Amino acid sequence: MTEDRPGAAETVDSVLAALADPTRRRLLDLLAARGEATATTLAEQLPVSRQAVVKHLTVLDAAGLVRSGRVGREVRYAVRPAALDTTARWMASLAADWDRRLATIKRVAEAAERDATPPVPD
Numbered sequence: 001m002t003e004d005r006p007g008a009a010e011t012v013d014s015v016l017a018a019l020a021d022p023t024r025r026r027l028l029d030l031l032a033a034r035g036e037a038t039a040t041t042l043a044e045q046l047p048v049s050r051q052a053v054v055k056h057l058t059v060l061d062a063a064g065l066v067r068s069g070r071v072g073r074e075v076r077y078a079v080r081p082a083a084l085d086t087t088a089r090w091m092a093s094l095a096a097d098w099d100r101r102l103a104t105i106k107r108v109a110e111a112a113e114r115d116a117t118p119p120v121p122d
Contacts, residue, residue: 008086011064015087018063023048024056028065028079036078 018024023046030045031037039057043050057077060066064083068075 008090011083011086012090014063015065015083018059018065021056021059023052024060027053027056027060031066031077031079036076038074038076042077 019028026046027042030042034041039050039053042057043053046053048056057066057068061068061077064080066077067080068077070076
């Protein structure tokens with residue numbers, strides 16, 4: 001689980017909060033497809049203003065999902081995969097825990113059904 005690594009729980013929390021917004025998810029998709037882009041370029045692909053894009057990118061940056069770098073007068077953004085990887089590992093661990101729990105419930109239910117079924121006479 002995420003408790004194994006310092007800060008992992010906070011990373012997952014901030015990633016999930018950032019990804020709760022569809023515009024931010026779309027920004028990540030655009031950045032993943034392009035490699036890197038400016039806020040202006042990204043705003044051209046979305047029905048929001050450049051200023052709104054910058055605010056969304058700030059949230060994504062705070063969650064560790066994007067990085068920014070200045071190239072001349074432009075600020076370019078790119079995806080940072082580490083926070084996504086941490087979140088994906090947490091989700092896989094959570095899914096595995098639930099799979100184990102459900103398998104246990106299934107075994108208990110099947111055993112109870114077998115025990116409740118009267119034997120068939122010979």
